Amino acid sequence: MTAKQESLFRHRNFALLWSSQSISMFGTQITYVALPLTAAVVLRATPMQSGLLVALEQLPFLLFGFVVGVYVDRRARRSIMIGANAVRFATLAWIPVAYWLDVLSIYQLLVVVFVVGTMTTFFDLAYQSYIPGLVGRERLMDANGKLQVSESVAEVAGPGAAGALISALGAPVVIALDALSYVVSTLALLRMPADEAPAAPSAPAGPGEKGPSVWASMREGFGLIGRHALLRWCTVAALSANLFYSALMAVFFLFLLREAGIGSAEIGVIVAVGSAGALVGALSAERITGLLGVGPTLVLSLVLPGAGYFALSTVHGNSLVAVVAAGAATFVALFGIPVFDITVISFRQMVTPDHLLGRVNATVRTLARGSLPLGALIGGALGSALGLRATIVVAAAGLFLPAVILFLSPVRSVRRLDGLAAAESAPEESPSVQYDNQGAS
Numbered sequence: 001m002t003a004k005q006e007s008l009f010r011h012r013n014f015a016l017l018w019s020s021q022s023i024s025m026f027g028t029q030i031t032y033v034a035l036p037l038t039a040a041v042v043l044r045a046t047p048m049q050s051g052l053l054v055a056l057e058q059l060p061f062l063l064f065g066f067v068v069g070v071y072v073d074r075r076a077r078r079s080i081m082i083g084a085n086a087v088r089f090a091t092l093a094w095i096p097v098a099y100w101l102d103v104l105s106i107y108q109l110l111v112v113v114f115v116v117g118t119m120t121t122f123f124d125l126a127y128q129s130y131i132p133g134l135v136g137r138e139r140l141m142d143a144n145g146k147l148q149v150s151e152s153v154a155e156v157a158g159p160g161a162a163g164a165l166i167s168a169l170g171a172p173v174v175i176a177l178d179a180l181s182y183v184v185s186t187l188a189l190l191r192m193p194a195d196e197a198p199a200a201p202s203a204p205a206g207p208g209e210k211g212p213s214v215w216a217s218m219r220e221g222f223g224l225i226g227r228h229a230l231l232r233w234c235t236v237a238a239l240s241a242n243l244f245y246s247a248l249m250a251v252f253f254l255f256l257l258r259e260a261g262i263g264s265a266e267i268g269v270i271v272a273v274g275s276a277g278a279l280v281g282a283l284s285a286e287r288i289t290g291l292l293g294v295g296p297t298l299v300l301s302l303v304l305p306g307a308g309y310f311a312l313s314t315v316h317g318n319s320l321v322a323v324v325a326a327g328a329a330t331f332v333a334l335f336g337i338p339v340f341d342i343t344v345i346s347f348r349q350m351v352t353p354d355h356l357l358g359r360v361n362a363t364v365r366t367l368a369r370g371s372l373p374l375g376a377l378i379g380g381a382l383g384s385a386l387g388l389r390a391t392i393v394v395a396a397a398g399l400f401l402p403a404v405i406l407f408l409s410p411v412r413s414v415r416r417l418d419g420l421a422a423a424e425s426a427p428e429e430s431p432s433v434q435y436d437n438q439g440a441s
Helices: 012-042 045-071 075-101 107-133 135-171 171-190 212-228 229-259 266-291 295-311 319-350 352-384 388-398 401-407
Strands: none
Touching: 012 045, 012 075, 012 107, 012 135, 012 212, 012 229, 045 075, 045 107, 045 212, 045 352, 075 107, 075 135, 075 171, 107 319, 107 352, 135 171, 135 319, 135 388, 212 352, 229 266, 229 295, 229 319, 229 352, 229 388, 229 401, 266 295, 266 319, 295 319, 295 388, 295 401, 319 352, 352 388
16 A cells, blocks of 8 residues: 555544544634633623634634734744644633632633633644644645544534533533643644744845845735735635625524424424434545536636525425425535635645745635624624525525636636645746646546
């Protein structure tokens, strides 16, 4: 058996990274449930304070993502992940300690959420930039697929496990368990090979600086995306997909409850079926890409959410048929999302030079995440103006837009990741790619 045919789980260093990421992701999913419950039950948080808690989970990436990307490209990525885990452990461990000392307050909880969110920004950007050097660019699809599967499993099992643990132990104790998960994650990282900081970029130094300024470094990441046709169009597609997805999710539960007339218990089943769709998509991504090629897979994966949610807009009544139809529609919609994520992340890692990976990952993810709150506001406004069902239809129609964007772009013609070359200064046209039989092979 050749090295390429062997499972990545037999690759010691990847197995350690996968273990580290899986443990921390599972713990994070538990904390997403335990923190709001601690605020609501233990600290009697007001609705405004609960809203702040949710907002502060996402705010760090929008505030610091670009700068963190620069930092990730100037330091050893493994050391960043270890440092982020250490801070997350210490910060989360304070909650049960403060609870047992009877000094815990909602303001401490808000600070904890913000700090943990900031460290998660460091960790996520560092580990995505660390993967290509760890497994080689030829195995990126396989590696990202396995990491996405573990994330999907955590998203399915984590909240349920959190509910059971919180009922048995209490929310603050469960948060202590999550803090310990970062210790276990760090132990796995410490057994991995130390990497070196990427080669310094060539941007000119700022006044009085020995190296390029932060702003110049950020511009270099933006510049590569702007010049590289494949990166540019994939980024535009991701941003527009998040915009319409967020608009739809803003009214998703209200639609099922008030317009479709589906009960709360049945909605839980629908969400679980959708989560299963995401898991199956993550498991299938590499095989689909192998059969169809990279470009067609990206286009198809972005068609599925629009098709699924458009079918959802036709559901009426709290009948078994309606619940099955809604579950099937949600399964199809969420099946496509991890297929797109795995493929486009591997695509981005393949074409981006190592010393720019942190900045390019940060730029794409910050722009994509930045569209989420705007999409939610648009969804809420449309729901008030047009009604819930009409909003689902409009948002589902909008979800076809990113597929159209990629279909009309050079991305459509890309067949294999191994035909993509990382370029220091990508030209307007895509660098050497593998085309279909109408182009160069």
